[in-house]
């Protein structure tokens with residue numbers, strides 16, 4: 001019978017493909033990636049350097065595919081991977097890496113370190129070592145369509161509340177409309193103002209949209225676990241819902257990882273192209289701006305505001321300009337953090353890290369980078385476009401007694417919409 005450890009090692013072996021082999025062999029050990037990683041820069045602990053996270057995988061690659069590694073294994077200088085090695089890798093790949101991609105971006109020889117970290121996560125999941133919080137989230141996502149376990153009935157109640165507040169009808173299961181909207185779990189209950197905000201924006205822009213009762217959330221714990229089968233199952237649910245409603249466009253919510261999963265990973269993990277397009281909600285709002293369908297009032301925001309770019313949407317997903325176009329449209333005093341857009345520093349809560357209880361202390365330590373970024377601007381408002389970032393920012397600001405307001409960009413746009421009698 002194959003043990004969990006053997007399953008994990010076999011998965012790791014199978015994961016060593018041509019890109020992985022080329023990344024290991026082309027690494028020049030310059031250490032530059034370490035200075036891109038918030039977990040290393042804020043703690044100074046060598047174990048958090050990006051390439052160190054991949055030690056079991058690298059050892060396996062050497063033992064299987066290099067002459068020197070085989071020789072070292074033969075004379076006992078390179079040991080077999082143990083359960084303890086795999087358990088140590090859980091901390092380094094799940095608990096202290098947000099898959100933010102800053103290391104991959106900075107590597108001078110082009111090594112995609114996140115590509116390998118995801119493979120490490122997949123092997124650890126196969127070995128039965130994925131964090132219980134992520135496993136639970138995956139079960140809820142598959143069974144209830146919601147990472148936090150909020151069924152469609154919860155969203156339907158929120159929709160009714162938003163209709164009452166705005167006086168605007170919001171569709172569920174309306175076919176042939178312009179957009180099908182997906183949310184993140186946090187937006188269903190915690191940041192639910194996004195529902196009424198979008199109703200107002202889309203009404204002003206004259207576009208049609210709907211929720212689907214078959215798929216209402218887009219966050220994807222399967223992707224965090226490196227488990228392509230689970231990731232694919234969730235994507236298939238969303239694709240089936242969009243196909244049934246015959247929509248041309250699907251909107252990914254203010255959630256960085258959801259965007260990475262449905263926009264970029266999705267067609268690859270299910271093995272076929274979608275019959276519709278996928279946009280981040282902020283891309284859609286910027287398209288409406290460009291078409292002259294979005295009218296906002298910039299005069300009322302003279303206080304400086306800044307923007308936190310979510311890693312998966314901005315650095316890894318390529319959505320960098322739309323948010324800036326929108327911010328400049330509604331604010332006369334938008335100021336950039338020193339490192340922003342693709343270079344932005346991670347909030348420290350993505351990649352599933354924020355959902356793991358045991359990461360609390362580490363997250364407090366690494367938030368100091370974001371604190372310094374905000375402090376040096378002297379702003380009272382930070383806008384973002386990811387519910388996980390928003391939660392992490394709110395928690396970090398609270399822990400540091402900082403009197404700074406965090407707001408989602410969609411909500412900010414809705415707050416600045418011109419009223420019907422304004423021009």
Ligand code: SF4
Nearest residue numbers: 037097098100101103
């Ligand atoms: S992906 Fe981000 S958090 Fe993970 S090792 Fe690279 S820089 Fe560090």
Ligand code: SF4
Nearest residue numbers: 027028030031033107
């Ligand atoms: S930056 Fe690239 S080459 Fe340098 S140590 Fe990191 S992975 Fe290796």
